[in-house]
Amino acid sequence: MNPIRKKRLYLIGLMLGGLGLATFLALKAFDDNLMFFFPPSDVVAGKAPKDHPFRVGGLVKVGSVERDGTHVEFDLTDNAETIRVAYDGILPDLFREGQGIVATGTLAGPRRVVASEVLAKHDENYMPPDVAKTLKTAHAEGIKGMREAAR
Amino acid sequence: MGIKRFFHQMGSPQYFYRVAGLWIPWLLGASLLLLVIGWVDGLVYAPTDYQQGDSYRIMFIHVPAAWMSMFIYMVMAFSGLLSLVWRVKMGEVIAVSCAPIGASFTLLALATGSLWGKPMWGTWWVWDARLTSELILFFLYLGVIALYGAIEDRRVGARAVAILALVGVVNIPIIHYSVEWWNTLHQPATITKLGKPSIVPSMLIPLLIGALAFKLFFFATVLMRARNELLERDRNTRWVKNLLEAEAK
Amino acid sequence: MSEFLHMGGYAAYVWPSYGLALVILVYNLIGPLAQHRRLRAAILRKARRAGRHAR
Numbered sequence A: 001m002n003p004i005r006k007k008r009l010y011l012i013g014l015m016l017g018g019l020g021l022a023t024f025l026a027l028k029a030f031d032d033n034l035m036f037f038f039p040p041s042d043v044v045a046g047k048a049p050k051d052h053p054f055r056v057g058g059l060v061k062v063g064s065v066e067r068d069g070t071h072v073e074f075d076l077t078d079n080a081e082t083i084r085v086a087y088d089g090i091l092p093d094l095f096r097e098g099q100g101i102v103a104t105g106t107l108a109g110p111r112r113v114v115a116s117e118v119l120a121k122h123d124e125n126y127m128p129p130d131v132a133k134t135l136k137t138a139h140a141e142g143i144k145g146m147r148e149a150a151r
Numbered sequence B: 001m002g003i004k005r006f007f008h009q010m011g012s013p014q015y016f017y018r019v020a021g022l023w024i025p026w027l028l029g030a031s032l033l034l035l036v037i038g039w040v041d042g043l044v045y046a047p048t049d050y051q052q053g054d055s056y057r058i059m060f061i062h063v064p065a066a067w068m069s070m071f072i073y074m075v076m077a078f079s080g081l082l083s084l085v086w087r088v089k090m091g092e093v094i095a096v097s098c099a100p101i102g103a104s105f106t107l108l109a110l111a112t113g114s115l116w117g118k119p120m121w122g123t124w125w126v127w128d129a130r131l132t133s134e135l136i137l138f139f140l141y142l143g144v145i146a147l148y149g150a151i152e153d154r155r156v157g158a159r160a161v162a163i164l165a166l167v168g169v170v171n172i173p174i175i176h177y178s179v180e181w182w183n184t185l186h187q188p189a190t191i192t193k194l195g196k197p198s199i200v201p202s203m204l205i206p207l208l209i210g211a212l213a214f215k216l217f218f219f220a221t222v223l224m225r226a227r228n229e230l231l232e233r234d235r236n237t238r239w240v241k242n243l244l245e246a247e248a249k
Numbered sequence C: 001m002s003e004f005l006h007m008g009g010y011a012a013y014v015w016p017s018y019g020l021a022l023v024i025l026v027y028n029l030i031g032p033l034a035q036h037r038r039l040r041a042a043i044l045r046k047a048r049r050a051g052r053h054a055r
Helices: A003-029 A040-044 A129-150 B002-010 B013-045 B054-085 B089-120 B129-150 B154-168 B171-181 B201-233 B238-248 C002-009 C011-054
Strands: A054-060 A066-068 A071-077 A082-088 A100-107 A112-121
Touching: A003 B054, A003 B154, A003 B171, A040 A054, A040 A082, A082 A100, B002 B013, B013 B054, B013 B089, B013 B201, B013 B238, B013 C011, B054 B089, B054 B129, B054 B154, B054 B171, B054 B201, B054 C002, B054 C011, B089 B129, B089 B154, B089 B201, B089 C011, B129 B154, B129 B171, B201 C011, B238 C011, C002 C011
Parallel strands: A082 A112
Antiparallel strands: A054 A071, A054 A100, A066 A071, A071 A082, A100 A112
16 A cells, blocks of 8 residues: 555554544443343332432233223332332333333332333234244243252 | 456456446346346235234335345445455445435334324424434435535545445444334334244344335436446546447437 | 224224335335436437437
């Protein structure tokens, strides 16, 4: 490569390298603000703001959903800590027990959030219902098999 | 070296114009054929999703459009690099031809994401890292188009555009990894993650056919735009006049 | 057929998505084609005018 082209390539490389580094540092500095939601553990640990609304995300605990008209209450967990979420309104179609959701709300107690909005989070799986059913059965049988093997 | 000679020849506007003209009909034909196959497969034959019902069929457009939005950007930035470092004139032409197509695919990804998000998430839009960085990509494309349009001299304009395109490259890994680096409302990648994609083949196939159709469509239309750009730039040269007068006869 | 158009209740989201995709594809085809026609006409017009002056 001739020296002028080489110089131009180095200059561009330098510019991109510097820009990449600056972006990395800026993103690192704003890391917390780029998080879309707090997990329940952070809420329980007191990291969530106490005076203004925030978002909390986790899995809806199976069997914990209680409905009373449009009022819904359910347990939200990250498999470490669990909080109770209360909400009045229409739930998105993907809202299910065992699925991920993100709720916007305020603290109403150490482990209680009153939500003004509940959004469903999709997992990255795509399959028809019969495959899902088979997987579920296979999973359950796998666990049963493991238990038996352990015995 | 056949490949090297081929690229060298493609650097000549006259040669490029002629070869691109030969390829465009084939690329377009193949792309439209694949598009029909992919859409019929996706809308009619692919099974309904266990969680999302039929709304997931929007993915057959949304995911290829989102892939294209990033792919076209990389093509644009790479062509810009060729034009900046090696002063390849065709690099300038390709880079500026990419921008409007890239912008339209980014818009399609954003809009279809919104149309899926409303029933599934419960909202049209959230400011999470994935959606925000994709919106920034859209603005980068608009910036490239506006910058090129604002500068009178095409060669100077193309150089400015190449620098802007290269600067914007930092956004591409941010879009891709946003769902892993931060928690977002947007789900992580289904196809690109290591190991088995968590999608059944009957749903994956129409998705991949659709993606290939979009890619061929991009190649066809970027060549069409590049041919126009060449005519415009070389409008006062002998080869353009001879060519058009021969065509008109 | 009507069941197909119904899209399991998501017709209002699925069909606009495909519709918009079509609009964007058509725009990307018509745009460069029309520009090509315009450019060609303009260049030929100018060439003919220059040719007449030369004579």
